[in-house]
Amino acid sequence: MKAGYYVGDYTYEVRDIPENEPVEDQVKIRVAWCGLCGTDVHKFQGKNGASVVVPPIILGHECSGIVTAVGPECKYFKPGDRVACDPSYGCGKCSWCQQGFPNFCIERHGVAKGFSEYVYPPEQNVYPIADSLDLETAAFTEPLSCAIHGLDLIQIQSGKTVVMYGMGAIGSLMLQLIKYSGAGEIIVVEREAEKRELALKLGASLAVTDQEIEALSKELNIDYVVECIGLKQTMEQAIKIAGKNGKVLLFGLGDPEEPVSFNQFEAYTKELSIYTSFLNPHTSERAVKLLESGLLDTKSIISAELSLEEIGSELRALEYSRKGKVMVYLSKEH
Ligand SMILES: [Zn+2]
Ligand SMILES: [Zn+2]
Incomplete structure (x- = not known):
């Protein structure tokens, strides 16, 4: 074979x-x-x-x-x-x-x-x-089960504001899961215009560039940030833009040679929680059920x-x- x-x-x-x-x-x-x-x-x-x-x-x-x-x-x-x-x-x-x-x-x-x-x-x-x-x-099933595990960790509350980075395959699944979690506003950060279109189609309320999200983060309290790219630059920005009581999920796989740094004092004043997610314990069955439901595109x-x-x-x-x-x-x- x-x-x-x-x-x-x-x-x-x-x-x-x-x-x-x-x-x-x-x-x-x-x-x-x-x-x-x-x-x-x-x-x-x-x-x-x-x-x-x-x-x-x-x-x-x-x-x-x-x-x-x-x-x-x-x-x-x-x-x-x-x-x-x-x-x-x-x-x-x-x-x-x-x-x-x-x-x-x-x-x-x-x-x-x-x-x-x-x-x-x-x-x-x-x-x-x-x-x-x-x-x-x-x-x-497998990529979806990993995304489900990540979102289980941060427990998104209904009506809250979520920012999600990256409309690759994982981000596109993650966005749809976030939508079904009952999030209020969902803002997608994506550099490519074509992918921003896809984000709007798959349930984002707004799709912006990384420059635009910096400005927006000063106007609203971002409750959750889910990073699905894994680049140092976007992971650092994800931590920076999170609001008070914010939860940041660094889901994208980072480069071990490029550690992320952030301002601890700023994080302290926001009482930030930073999460990472490793693999897919006990979530495959749920992934299959969700795919069978036909809810996901x-x-x-x-x-x-x-x-x-x-x-x-x-x-x-x-x-x-x-x-x-x-x-x-x-x-x-x-
Ligand atoms: Zn995979
Ligand atoms: Zn074992």
Whole structure:
């Protein structure tokens, strides 16, 4: 079977590797679609994603597909089931898992590396999806589950003012979640005019540039700021513009070489809370339910549908982050 590898040194390769049969409680899934994530681009650039990267590694972790076989200990799935995967494995036994934090599991590793014709996650990482949900949309389960976890942390109160940075794929999902959380005014900060249009279409009350938000922050008290870009400059501005009693969620994945700094005194006078969010503990099921509800517009976020082979040039195009979601098709089933 074919699989798309990051082999080190800015090089991506599609390799032919042996296809396995599922053992123990593994579910063998014929991958239909897999989203290309910002962390895949990070890995390709030699930086770490949620885990340390040691190439060669198969990229991709946002996949959906159809079950073709199950291991002998598997209880809940059978061939033909339509499913989405959570790629983050928690052992269920270590101290962190016992405390309810599988995202900090000491044995955590990626299962369901989706740039691959087949994946074999253990069944605890597999989620059934309704027949009404198409498999391409179901591949949004993982990024959406991460966004849900982030918003769970800050608990947006109805009627409050929220500023959200960045209309990439994650920001576009986040914006819609913020809208359904009952926020009052939602202001999106985005440099590209085309993306500001998309923000208005997906529920923002206002879409502005980073210069404009500085001025606005002097006129209104911004209760929540959600940063979905991960750039030093925008993360620092996010902290600066937050109002009194403000909560700032730094959701975008930052560069470890570029630490953020902020004025502690200013933050103190506002009694600011700063949050970060790591992975997607216990939120995959909710992500599936939300996708099944049809409430979210994922179609408007997709910028390209590419084959496993075409991803190489996409990874090299550093302007990637300016686009929406790139979906990689494997079996291409719906
Ligand atoms: Zn991802
Ligand atoms: Zn564990």
